[in-house]
Amino acid sequence: MKDAAPQTIYLSDYTPFGFVVEEVHLTFRLAPTSTRVLSRIKFAPNPDATDKTFFLHGEDLKLIAAKIDGKPADPKVTPEGLTCPVPDKPFVWEAEVEISPQTNTALEGLYMSNGMYCTQCEAEGFRKITYYPDRPDVMSVFTVRIEGPHPVLLSNGNPKDSGDGWAEWRDPWPKPSYLFALVAGDLVNFPGAFTTCSGKDVELNIWIRPGDEGKCAFGMEALKKSMRWDEEVYGREYDLDIFNIVAVDDFNMGAMENKGLNVFNSSAVLASPETSTDMNFERIEAIIAHEYFHNWTGNRITCRDWFQLCLKEGLTVFRDSQFTSDMRSAPVKRISDVIDLRGRQFPEDQGPLSHPVRPESFQEINNFYTATVYEKGAEVIGMLKRLVGDEGYAEALELYFARHDGQACTIEDWLKVFEDVTGRDLTQFKRWYSQSGTPRLKVAEDYSDGTYTLTFTQMTPPTPGQDEKLPQVLPIAVGLLNPNGDEVVKTTLLEMTEAEQSFEFHNLASKPVPSLLRGFSAPVVLDRTASREEQVFLLAHDTDAFNRWEAGRNLARNSLMAMVRDGAAPDQAYLDGLGALLRDDDLDPAFRALMLSGPSQSELAQALFEDGVTPDPDAIWQAKETMADTMAATFRDLLPKLAFEGKVTDAYEPNAEQSGKRALGAAALSLMTRLDGGEAAQKQFDKADNMTLQLSALSQLIQAGKDAEAVQAFHDQWKDDRLVIDKWFGLQIGAAQPDQVVDRAKALSAHPAFDMKNPNRFRAVFGALAMNHAGFHRKDGAGYDLLADWLIKLDAMNPQTTARMCSAFQTWKRYDTDRQAKMKAALERIASQPKLSRDTTEMVSRILG
Ligand code: PHE
Numbered sequence: 091m092k093d094a095a096p097q098t099i100y101l102s103d104y105t106p107f108g109f110v111v112e113e114v115h116l117t118f119r120l121a122p123t124s125t126r127v128l129s130r131i132k133f134a135p136n137p138d139a140t141d142k143t144f145f146l147h148g149e150d151l152k153l154i155a156a157k158i159d160g161k162p163a164d165p166k167v168t169p170e171g172l173t174c175p176v177p178d179k180p181f182v183w184e185a186e187v188e189i190s191p192q193t194n195t196a197l198e199g200l201y202m203s204n205g206m207y208c209t210q211c212e213a214e215g216f217r218k219i220t221y222y223p224d225r226p227d228v229m230s231v232f233t234v235r236i237e238g239p240h241p242v243l244l245s246n247g248n249p250k251d252s253g254d255g256w257a258e259w260r261d262p263w264p265k266p267s268y269l270f271a272l273v274a275g276d277l278v279n280f281p282g283a284f285t286t287c288s289g290k291d292v293e294l295n296i297w298i299r300p301g302d303e304g305k306c307a308f309g310m311e312a313l314k315k316s317m318r319w320d321e322e323v324y325g326r327e328y329d330l331d332i333f334n335i336v337a338v339d340d341f342n343m344g345a346m347e348n349k350g351l352n353v354f355n356s357s358a359v360l361a362s363p364e365t366s367t368d369m370n371f372e373r374i375e376a377i378i379a380h381e382y383f384h385n386w387t388g389n390r391i392t393c394r395d396w397f398q399l400c401l402k403e404g405l406t407v408f409r410d411s412q413f414t415s416d417m418r419s420a421p422v423k424r425i426s427d428v429i430d431l432r433g434r435q436f437p438e439d440q441g442p443l444s445h446p447v448r449p450e451s452f453q454e455i456n457n458f459y460t461a462t463v464y465e466k467g468a469e470v471i472g473m474l475k476r477l478v479g480d481e482g483y484a485e486a487l488e489l490y491f492a493r494h495d496g497q498a499c500t501i502e503d504w505l506k507v508f509e510d511v512t513g514r515d516l517t518q519f520k521r522w523y524s525q526s527g528t529p530r531l532k533v534a535e536d537y538s539d540g541t542y543t544l545t546f547t548q549m550t551p552p553t554p555g556q557d558e559k560l561p562q563v564l565p566i567a568v569g570l571l572n573p574n575g576d577e578v579v580k581t582t583l584l585e586m587t588e589a590e591q592s593f594e595f596h597n598l599a600s601k602p603v604p605s606l607l608r609g610f611s612a613p614v615v616l617d618r619t620a621s622r623e624e625q626v627f628l629l630a631h632d633t634d635a636f637n638r639w640e641a642g643r644n645l646a647r648n649s650l651m652a653m654v655r656d657g658a659a660p661d662q663a664y665l666d667g668l669g670a671l672l673r674d675d676d677l678d679p680a681f682r683a684l685m686l687s688g689p690s691q692s693e694l695a696q697a698l699f700e701d702g703v704t705p706d707p708d709a710i711w712q713a714k715e716t717m718a719d720t721m722a723a724t725f726r727d728l729l730p731k732l733a734f735e736g737k738v739t740d741a742y743e744p745n746a747e748q749s750g751k752r753a754l755g756a757a758a759l760s761l762m763t764r765l766d767g768g769e770a771a772q773k774q775f776d777k778a779d780n781m782t783l784q785l786s787a788l789s790q791l792i793q794a795g796k797d798a799e800a801v802q803a804f805h806d807q808w809k810d811d812r813l814v815i816d817k818w819f820g821l822q823i824g825a826a827q828p829d830q831v832v833d834r835a836k837a838l839s840a841h842p843a844f845d846m847k848n849p850n851r852f853r854a855v856f857g858a859l860a861m862n863h864a865g866f867h868r869k870d871g872a873g874y875d876l877l878a879d880w881l882i883k884l885d886a887m888n889p890q891t892t893a894r895m896c897s898a899f900q901t902w903k904r905y906d907t908d909r910q911a912k913m914k915a916a917l918e919r920i921a922s923q924p925k926l927s928r929d930t931t932e933m934v935s936r937i938l939g
């Protein structure tokens with residue numbers, strides 16, 4: 091059990107470990123409740139360290155024996171690890187411990203999933219496997235022997251030797267313990283091969299449970315594309331003889347980049363047209379790329395300590411978005427990323443959980459695998475690249491790899507390569523790593539005598555622990571259009587460094603219309619009261635795809651806010667502009683589908699809150715309904731055309747072109763359903779031969795309340811496919827009318843196929859509950875209570891997933907006093923549980939503030 095009084099760890103307290111690890115040998119004798127782990131580790135005093143305490147982490151381990159240089163050692167064991175007297179020279183530490191993978195429901199360390207053994211060591215799971223300096227700056231080469239009656243026995247690196255009931259692996263690349271992995275089970279492989287740029291042949295495998303062979307082809311192609319792309323774009327070649335991916339059903343996160351042995355949540359790798367949607371395919375391609383790219387940004391160059399997490403995650407997310415932009419449509423990817431950033435990172439950064447991209451303290455590091463570290467961390471790199479230019483960025487990365495290969499690094503190391511290559515001083519830029527909160531950018535304009543002046547003011551509201559904010563470096567991409575819609579100033583990068591700063595444009599024949607923050611060039615809130623006419627103009631004319639979309643989004647948001655606030659009718663100018671755009675069949679269908687998706691209810695709640703209006707979830711839901719009904723009526727004659735353009739006649743391919751069309755078709759269907767009561771949706775459901783069409787039809791039938799038969803039919807068709815059944819659980823709650831959401835979540839949690847030990851299934855039900863804005867925020871608090879009940883139950887089994895899901899409550903201070911009181915009571919009830927985990931304790935206390 092973890093310590094009752096949680097300790098806070100500080101970045102400023104970093105000290106190197108007193109010893110270096112020269113070699114690690116591990117032997118696993120697998121048994122479900124009594125696995126033996128034997129370690130033989132060569133330590134030597136670390137000349138760079140002052141603290142020479144020999145402390146090894148270890149949790150939930152039964153120590154059987156410990157030796158130093160072959161003689162019995164005298165360790166002092168605590169719940170967190172052990173200390174031991176050691177000689178003042180190199181020595182060999184040996185230990186034997188016993189662990190119980192079968193009863194490990196936290197899914198950290200060595201655990202079992204469907205009869206197979208697997209590991210998850212990031213961030214601090216290795217200490218649940220054996221005693222070790224479980225910190226990322228301690229790197230070593232590992233040799234691993236696995237003994238067990240399983241046909242497949244895998245670990246990191248290259249296969250060394252094997253026989254009946256055993257296998258040995260050796261990883262030649264020094265790595266920290268968090269990248270260790272072991273997999274054993276009755277698995278089959280989907281094979282592949284790749285020849286690297288220097289002509290080395292690499293064996294590829296996706297390891298799965300028998301029966302899943304038909305769901306691997308796409309993932310394998312994605313892996314090969316990722317390997318090629320990293321060679322071509324970043325000059326990074328793969329460095330082992332073999333690359334293994336394993337699909338695991340029970341997994342807390344998406345996937346894990348263990349050296350040479352990536353472990354994936356099965357939902358993040360397995361796919362087939364019949365069982366997966368276009369969105370699933372795109373996500374899988376991105377996650378496979380992400381984990382593969384970690385081989386260089388994360389594994390070859392790793393983090394000195396967990397405060398530096400964004401060093402690998404921000405960079406790797408940035409790299410995987412570049413990859414997706416190259417493989418698919420760059421503007422569509424950018425728009426999707428910004429939707430995601432605003433949907434997940436902004437609420438975090440603007441609420442009680444706000445923390446810097448590089449946090450300065452934590453109690454439980456698992457709680458910092460956040461949208462801020464990942465997605466804002468990637469935005470920061472995007473800004474850096476804009477500021478130094480593509481060439482500067484490429485040179486800086488070359489230097490980063492050359493200088494730091496094999497090291498455990500910091501954000502200071504990262505920024506230094508950019509400074510050395512470009513000669514820039516990045517001292518101020520570094521505030522992006524240390525200052526939390528979303529900057530707000532105000533704009534004023536002036537035009538006289540042919541000179542157009544933009545004056546920007548930046549301000550970041552205070553966040554927990556940071557009352558004072560300093561100005562940040564903001565790259566602001568701007569273009570100017572003249573009143574005819576011609577671009578008179580092409581995209582120009584303004585570099586703002588002051589709290590207030592003006593920029594002039596000369597020789598303009600008339601007052602231009604500005605297109606600001608093109609491509610969302612900085613992760614800020616643009617506070618601009620642009621006129622409705624101007625937004626409509628940009629919606630029609632902007633040459634920057636992102637800002638064209640943004641103009642439509644702004645119009646939609648403003649209209650919806652006016653509907654909620656003053657009972658206004660939907661904005662006709664917006665609908666006209668949108669209609670013109672939808673009719674333009676030169677425009678990418680995916681882009682048009684995105685234009686049809688308005689701001690989420692949660693985004694509207696935040697916008698109203700910032701406007702001084704207490705958001706009423708029912709009124710927001712009603713406004714969205716009215717808007718959709720009005721769109722359906724307004725575009726009545728256009729819908730058949732959109733549906734037609736959304737049809738794919740070729741054989742199913744999950745590529746950008748086809749999925750863009752299907753997205754447009756789905757958007758059209760959702761409006762159509764408001765007119766025909768579900769007739770078209772039922773037809774599509776009956777004929778569907780791929781999951782994208784089947785699921786979008788089912789979603790419409792659920793929203794229309796015509797779902798009884800389809801829900802049953804879907805279940806009967808897919809009851810043996812766990813990933814599809816996750817969708818079945820989730821959609822019935824996610825697409826339900828608000829007043830049904832809580833009852834459905836209750837009923838589904840009593841369904842025989844509900845299994846709270848499986849994070850995917852738990853999230854399918856309770857993640858969907860939390861995401862259905864009006865349903866979760868039901869006035870009587872039943873949504874809050876139900877979620878709290880289940881989080882309390884789950885915490886005893888799986889603290890990591892419980893703590894992550896507590897963030898459903900992070901926006902509690904936005905709402906009316908009544909709802910606030912109910913959410914606070916739910917949070918306090920969680921907090922008062924006697925054996926609450928460290929993970930959940932930290933999250934709940936931060937949210938309560
Ligand atoms: N490092 C993983 C990734 O981003 C995420 C992860 C973190 C997985 C912690 C498991 C546990 O790819």
Ligand code: ZN
Pocket residue numbers: 380384402403406
């Ligand atoms: Zn990652």
